[in-house]
Amino acid sequence: MFDKDDKIQLRQIIMEHYTEPDYKGLIENDKAIIKFQDSPTCSDEINVQLLIENEKIIEARFDGNACAISTASTDILCSKLKQLNVEEAKEQLVNYYNMIAGNEYDESILDELIAFWEINKQGNRINCALLGADGFKSILNKEV
Incomplete structure (x- = not known):
């Protein structure tokens, strides 16, 4: 459990996932679904990718260039969505959207x-925090 009132810890989480993302780099698999995401408010551009087999997320990845908030949130979302079934992943995203x-x-x-x-x-950062989430949501809802 993380202390949401510990601003230093929260910044460290963001910076670790920005400077050394665990899930950056797309996999080569014809069954994987990729969704291009570009921000309406800045120059962030990423591809998000899900590999889903039997309604379970086998792999979640992303690639592209984005700010610390977009990169870190997408990287963390990859770790959260991986190994969930599609419905659990949708619930995870709804919960995240509610928080945002x-x-x-x-x-x-x-x-x-x-x-x-x-x-x-920070209204100008909301799009950043949702860039990856919006792409994953589109894939899960089969809007790609």
Whole structure:
């Protein structure tokens, strides 16, 4: 569990996932679904990728150039979505969207995503925190 009031810890989470993302780099698999995401408010551009087999997410990846918030949130989301079934992944995203919007959310399932809990106070950063999530949501909802 992470202390959402520890600003230093939250910054460290973001910077670790920005400077050394675990899930950056797409896999080569014809069954993997890729969704291009570009920000309407800045120059961030990423591809998000899910490999789903039997309604279970086998792999979650991303690649591209984005700011610290976009990169870190997408990297953490990859780790959270991997190994979930599609419905669980959708629930995880709904919970994340609720947190970003400042609505009620379940903190216990967010893990490192809690680093973005106050992003709704920075309106210009909301798109950054949702760039990867929007792509994953599109893939899961078969909108690609």
